Amino acid sequence: MNVLIVEDEKSMALEMEFFLKKAGYLCDLAFTGKQARQIMSDHPFDFILLDLGLPDLDGLEVLKDAKKNCPEASYIILTARGDLEDRIKGLDLGADDYLPKPFSLLELQSRMQAISRRKSGLNDSVAPLGDFIIDLNKRMVLFNGEEIELSRREFDLLSYLMLHKNRPLTRAQLSDHVWGDFSDDDYDSNFIDVHIKNIRKKMMAFASVDWLQTVRGTGYKIKI
Numbered sequence: 001m002n003v004l005i006v007e008d009e010k011s012m013a014l015e016m017e018f019f020l021k022k023a024g025y026l027c028d029l030a031f032t033g034k035q036a037r038q039i040m041s042d043h044p045f046d047f048i049l050l051d052l053g054l055p056d057l058d059g060l061e062v063l064k065d066a067k068k069n070c071p072e073a074s075y076i077i078l079t080a081r082g083d084l085e086d087r088i089k090g091l092d093l094g095a096d097d098y099l100p101k102p103f104s105l106l107e108l109q110s111r112m113q114a115i116s117r118r119k120s121g122l123n124d125s126v127a128p129l130g131d132f133i134i135d136l137n138k139r140m141v142l143f144n145g146e147e148i149e150l151s152r153r154e155f156d157l158l159s160y161l162m163l164h165k166n167r168p169l170t171r172a173q174l175s176d177h178v179w180g181d182f183s184d185d186d187y188d189s190n191f192i193d194v195h196i197k198n199i200r201k202k203m204m205a206f207a208s209v210d211w212l213q214t215v216r217g218t219g220y221k222i223k224i
Helices: 010-022 033-042 059-069 084-092 105-120 152-163 171-179 184-188 191-204
Strands: 002-006 026-030 047-051 074-079 097-100 126-129 132-135 140-143 146-148 212-215 219-222
Touching: 002 010, 002 033, 010 026, 010 105, 026 033, 033 047, 033 059, 047 059, 047 105, 059 074, 059 084, 074 084, 074 105, 084 097, 097 105, 105 152, 132 152, 152 171, 152 191, 152 219, 171 191, 171 219, 191 212, 191 219
Parallel strands: 002 026, 002 047, 047 074, 074 097
Antiparallel strands: 126 132, 132 140, 140 146, 212 219
16 A cells, blocks of 8 residues: 655654555655645555644645545544644544554554555454455455465455455556556556466465456456
């Protein structure tokens, strides 16, 4: 998943980036409100982690603009401000959560996972997927208690489709959100199709995967 970290404290931004990249997220950094606006106008994101105390623009104004440019993103406000009014304004503007500084990076990751599950309609990190069980936290796919060995990229692709179940995702979206910046060269290659083929082959050895559907002329979706 793509994450934009908007934080003017560079050491903190880099620490968050390092932690989230190790957890499998793809991260971009912005140290000012203007940088954030430019990046958001050029790229879609799954999460935007936004500090309110930016040096050039009020974070609440950046949030207001961000909701217009990236309406599908999830927003977590990160701030040292203790004013309840700022918190309420941020939530009223569409932020999904609010995390006061200092905070634990593990708590940040946990809240991001909770938001993803909530938006996808999952009540917790373990969910049925046809005859299979997918554990988003442990990054495992199980059939009757037996783990099916998927590569990291295959699991990333499957879990991203799961979090957007019943919604067709294009090859460009899958490439951008699971592998990083999308390019025409990536699209011309068939590596998304190859990974889907590998997922189907590995899982069909155990049970049907008719819920993993090809959307002609578009891409793929999980229909459950």
